Amino acid sequence: MKRLQLVENIRRKKSLLCVGLDTDINKIPKYLVEEFENPVLEFNKMIIEATSEYAVAYKLNTAFYEAEGVGGWQNLESTIKMIPDDVFVIADAKRADIGNTSKMYARAFFESMNADAVTVAPYMGVDSVSPFLEYKNKWIILLALTSNKGSLDFQYLDIESKDMKLYENVLSVSSSWGDSNNMMFVVGATHPEDFKKIRDIVPNHFLLVPGIGAQGGDLEGVLRNGLIDEFGLLINSSRGIIYGSGARDFAKIAASRSKDLVDEMNKYIKY
Amino acid sequence: MKRLQLVENIRRKKSLLCVGLDTDINKIPKYLVEEFENPVLEFNKMIIEATSEYAVAYKLNTAFYEAEGVGGWQNLESTIKMIPDDVFVIADAKRADIGNTSKMYARAFFESMNADAVTVAPYMGVDSVSPFLEYKNKWIILLALTSNKGSLDFQYLDIESKDMKLYENVLSVSSSWGDSNNMMFVVGATHPEDFKKIRDIVPNHFLLVPGIGAQGGDLEGVLRNGLIDEFGLLINSSRGIIYGSGARDFAKIAASRSKDLVDEMNKYIKY
Numbered sequence: 001m002k003r004l005q006l007v008e009n010i011r012r013k014k015s016l017l018c019v020g021l022d023t024d025i026n027k028i029p030k031y032l033v034e035e036f037e038n039p040v041l042e043f044n045k046m047i048i049e050a051t052s053e054y055a056v057a058y059k060l061n062t063a064f065y066e067a068e069g070v071g072g073w074q075n076l077e078s079t080i081k082m083i084p085d086d087v088f089v090i091a092d093a094k095r096a097d098i099g100n101t102s103k104m105y106a107r108a109f110f111e112s113m114n115a116d117a118v119t120v121a122p123y124m125g126v127d128s129v130s131p132f133l134e135y136k137n138k139w140i141i142l143l144a145l146t147s148n149k150g151s152l153d154f155q156y157l158d159i160e161s162k163d164m165k166l167y168e169n170v171l172s173v174s175s176s177w178g179d180s181n182n183m184m185f186v187v188g189a190t191h192p193e194d195f196k197k198i199r200d201i202v203p204n205h206f207l208l209v210p211g212i213g214a215q216g217g218d219l220e221g222v223l224r225n226g227l228i229d230e231f232g233l234l235i236n237s238s239r240g241i242i243y244g245s246g247a248r249d250f251a252k253i254a255a256s257r258s259k260d261l262v263d264e265m266n267k268y269i270k271y
Numbered sequence: 272m273k274r275l276q277l278v279e280n281i282r283r284k285k286s287l288l289c290v291g292l293d294t295d296i297n298k299i300p301k302y303l304v305e306e307f308e309n310p311v312l313e314f315n316k317m318i319i320e321a322t323s324e325y326a327v328a329y330k331l332n333t334a335f336y337e338a339e340g341v342g343g344w345q346n347l348e349s350t351i352k353m354i355p356d357d358v359f360v361i362a363d364a365k366r367a368d369i370g371n372t373s374k375m376y377a378r379a380f381f382e383s384m385n386a387d388a389v390t391v392a393p394y395m396g397v398d399s400v401s402p403f404l405e406y407k408n409k410w411i412i413l414l415a416l417t418s419n420k421g422s423l424d425f426q427y428l429d430i431e432s433k434d435m436k437l438y439e440n441v442l443s444v445s446s447s448w449g450d451s452n453n454m455m456f457v458v459g460a461t462h463p464e465d466f467k468k469i470r471d472i473v474p475n476h477f478l479l480v481p482g483i484g485a486q487g488g489d490l491e492g493v494l495r496n497g498l499i500d501e502f503g504l505l506i507n508s509s510r511g512i513i514y515g516s517g518a519r520d521f522a523k524i525a526a527s528r529s530k531d532l533v534d535e536m537n538k539y540i541k542y
Contacts, residue, residue, distance in 0.1 A: 022372070051355055063375035065366055066344075073337075073344040094368055096392070097334055098419040098486075101293070104334035112340040121367070121392045125421020143394055148369040150396020153444060158431035166428065166437065173424060215369075223327040 001088050001116045002137055003181050006206075007085055007230045009056045014271050015262045016231060018057035018090065018208065019254075020238025021047065021079060022064045036245045040068070042226040043250075044079045047242055050251035054258035055235050057088035059208075060115075073202040081112055088234075090208070099127035105133045117141050119186060119208075122170045126177055134176045140183055144171050144198070147188025147211030171177065171201045180204040187226075189217025191233070196227030206232050212261070213240025231269070237261055272359055272387045273408055276453050277477075278501045280327045280357055284532045285433025285542050289328035289361065289479065289527075291509025292318065292350060293335045300517045311339070314521075315350045318513055321522035325529035328359035328505050330479075331386075334423060336500055351384055359505075361479070362386040370398035377403045388509050390457060390479075393441045404449045409460055415469070417444050418459025418482030434528065442472045451475040458497075460506070466496035477503050483532070484511025490532075494539040502540070506531055 009017060025033065032039035035139055048058070060079060065072035081082050083089050089112060095105045108117040110132075117139035120129055132140040145167040146206055155167040160162050162169055171185060180202075187213035191223070209228060211217035212235060220236065241261070244253035281287060294311050296304065303310035319329070331350060336343035354360050354470075362384060366376040374412035380389040380402070386412035391400055403411040416426055416438040426438040433440055442456060458469055458484035469478070476498060482488035483506060490506065497504050512532070 015517075019416060021304065024375070059366070061372055063366070063379065066379035067375040069348060069379075070345045074341045077340060083388055092368075094366065094392070094395075095330070095334070097363075098417070098481075100485075101334045103330055104295070104338040106331075108334065108337035108340070108343075112338060121365070122393050123392050123394045123425060124365075124417050125420050125424030125426070127421040129421070146395050147371070148395060148398050150369075150398040150400070152393060153396030154397070154437070154441065157433075157437065160429035160431040162428075168424070169428065170425065174502060182288060186361075210369075215370075237350075265492045 002095045006056070006088055010231050011150070012271050013054065013056055015054050015056050016233050016235045016269070017055050017119060017258060017262050018059050018177055018234045018236040019051050019055040019241055019258065020061060020236050021242065022061045022238045023242070024064055025068065029248065031248060032179055033040065037076070037187050040075050041078055044135060045082055046251040047254050048082055050255040051258045052084055052087055054255070054262050055087060057090055058083050059090040059130045059238070061092040061234055061238070071252065073098045080115060080140050088117065089115045091118045094119050094143065096121045096124050096128040098124070098222070099131055102128050103131040106135060110135045110138045117184065119143065125151055129174065129177055133182055138182065141208050142170070142183060142185050144185040144220060145187045145191050146196060146216060147190045147215050166167070168197065168201060171198065175202050175205065180206070184208050186210065187243055189219065189222045190215055192221025192225060194219040195222060197227060199226065199228070205226065208236060210236045213237045220268060223265060228267065235265060277327070277359055281502050282373045282542050283324065284327055285537060286325050286327050287504050287506045288326050288506040288529060288533050289330050290322050290326040290512055290529065291330045291332065291507050292513065293332045293509040294513070295335055296339065298514055300521050302519060307348070309392050311346050312349055316353055317522040318525050319353055321510065321526040322529045323355050323358055325526070325533050327354055328361055329354050330361040330363045330509070332363040332509070341462070348384055351386060359384045359388065362389045364393050365390050365414065367392045367399040369393050370397070370402055374392060374402040377406060380407045381406045388455065390414065393445060400445065400448055404453055409453065411449070412479050413415060413441070413445055413454060413456050415456040416458045416462050416465060418461045418486050418488060422459060434504060436532055438478070439468065442469065446473050446476065451477070455479050457481065460490065460493045461486060463489040463492025463496060466493060468498065470499070475499065475503070477505060479505045481506060481507045484508045490535060494536065498540065506536060513525070
C-alpha cells in the first residue's frame with residue numbers, strides 16, 4: 001500500500017486504529033473451541049468483520065501463530081487473506097538477519113504472505129534492513145523505542161560523541177536507509193514525553209504506537225506530541241480490544257471497544 | 272541439553288562444528304527437485320546423515336523455511352525431528368518481543384519444535400529475553416557482535432559513562448539475566464580481535480561463531496582468542512558446507528568439507 005492510500009484511508013475512516021490480532025487459543029471464548037474445527041481462524045474472522053469499520057490497520061504478531069506450529073502458520077496466512085484490501089496489514093515479526101537471510105524473510109512476509117509491512121529489529125544494522133526496502137509499496141517498521149520495561153536496558157544508553165540516546169541514533173542513522181514512503185518506526189505509548197524529540201529527528205515518518213491499554217500507555221500525550229499533517233501515527237491495541245469478552249458477544253464488544261478508542265483519539269485529531 | 276553433555280559431545284567427536292541448514296530450494300542440486308516430492312527435506316536428511324559424524328550442533332535459520340510458507344514451516348519441524356538426539360539443535364530465529372509475546376516464541380521453539388536453543392536479539396532488553404530462560408536445559412543465544420557489515424552501525428557505538436562499546440554493554444548487562452548453563456552469545460568470526468575483550472566479560476560462556484567461509488571470518492584468530500577449558504565455542508558454517516556440489520555427490524562433499532573444517536580447527540585445540 002502506498003502512503004497516499006494509507007493517509008486517505010485514515011481520513012475516510014476518521015481513525016488511526018491498528019487492531020492487534022494476537023490470537024491465543026487459551027484466551028479466546030471457550031464456545032469457539034468447542035464448536036469450531038479451527039477456532040482461532042473463526043475468532044479472527046469475526047473480529048475482522050466486527051472491527052474493520054474502525055481499523056485502518058491490522059497487526060498480526062507472528063509469535064502467537066508460531067506457538068501453534070504448522071497449523072498456526074497456516075492460520076497466519078489465512079487470516080491475512082481475510083483482511084479487506086483497503087486495510088494495512090502488518091506482520092509483527094521483529095525479524096532481521098545478515099543480508100542473505102533478511103532477503104528470505106522479505107520473501108516470506110512480502111511475497112509468500114503478502115503483508116504490507118513487517119516489523120524489523122535494528123541491532124544488526126543496514127544490510128539486515130535493506131533487503132526489505134527493495135520491495136515497491138511495501139514497508140518496514142523499525143523498532144526504535146519499544147513499549148516494554150526492557151526498553152530501559154539499552155535503548156536509552158547515552159552515545160558518546162553524538163549527544164544522543166541509542167534509540168535516537170537508531171532513528172537518525174536508519175532513516176537514511178529508506179524514506180517516509182517505505183519506513184515507519186515503532187515507538188511505545190509508554191514514552192509519550194519522547195515523541196517531541198522523535199519528531200525532531202523523523203518529522204514526516206509514520207510511527208506505529210503499541211502500549212495503549214494492557215501496557216498502560218498515554219494516548220493523549222502520544223497524540224499531542226506525535227501527530228503531523230498527514231497524521232503519521234498508527235495506534236495499536238491488541239488485548240484491550242480482542243479479549244473484551246469470553247462470551248458469544250466477543251466480536252460486538254471488540255467493535256464497541258474499537259469505537260471507544262477511536263472516539264477517544266478523535267478528541268485530539270482534526271481530519 | 273545440559274552444558275555437561277554438550278562438552279562431552281565435543282570431546283568425543285573432537286569437533287566444535289555447527290552445520291547451518293540454511294536450505295534454499297533454489298540452491299540445492301536440481302536432481303532432487305526433479306526426483307523427490309519434498310526435495311528440501313531429502314536434502315536435509317542426506318546432509319544430516321553425511322555430516323552428523325562431525326557436527327556437534329545443527330543450526331536451522333528459520334528465514335529459509337518461512338520463505339516457503341506453511342510447507343517450509345513443516346520442513347523446519349520435520350528436519351529437527353531427523354537430527355540425532357546427541358546433536359545440539361539451534362533454531363536461528365533471532366526473535367524477541369515484549370514479555371507476553373516472547374513467552375509465545377519460547378513455546379514455539381522449545382515446546383512445539385523442541386530445539387535446544389534459540390537465537391535472540393537484545394534490543395528490547397530483559398523482559399524480552401527472560402521468558403526463554405524459564406525452560407530447563409534449554410538455551411538462548413543472544414546476539415552480541417554479529418558477523419555482518421551492519422554490525423558496524425550500532426554495535427560498536429561508545430557508551431558514555433560506561434567506557435564500553437554497545438556490544439560489550441549488551442554482554443555485561445545480559446549475562447546477569449541467566450548464566451553459562453542457559454545463555455550463549457553470537458560473536459562473528461569477522462571480529463577475531465574482539466574475542467579477547469569478550470572473554471574478559473564472559474569468561475565461561477559458550478559463543479556461537481558464524482562468519483567462517485562465505486563471510487570470510489578468521490578461524491585461527493577466533494580459536495586463539497576465544498577458546499576456554501570447556502571449549503566454549505561452536506563454530507558455524509552453512510553455505511561453505513552444504514552447497515559444495517550441485518550434483519549427486521553433494522552429501523559426500525558436505526562430509527568432506529566438514530572433516531576439512533574440523534581438521535583445520537583441531538590444529539589449535541587440545542581435547
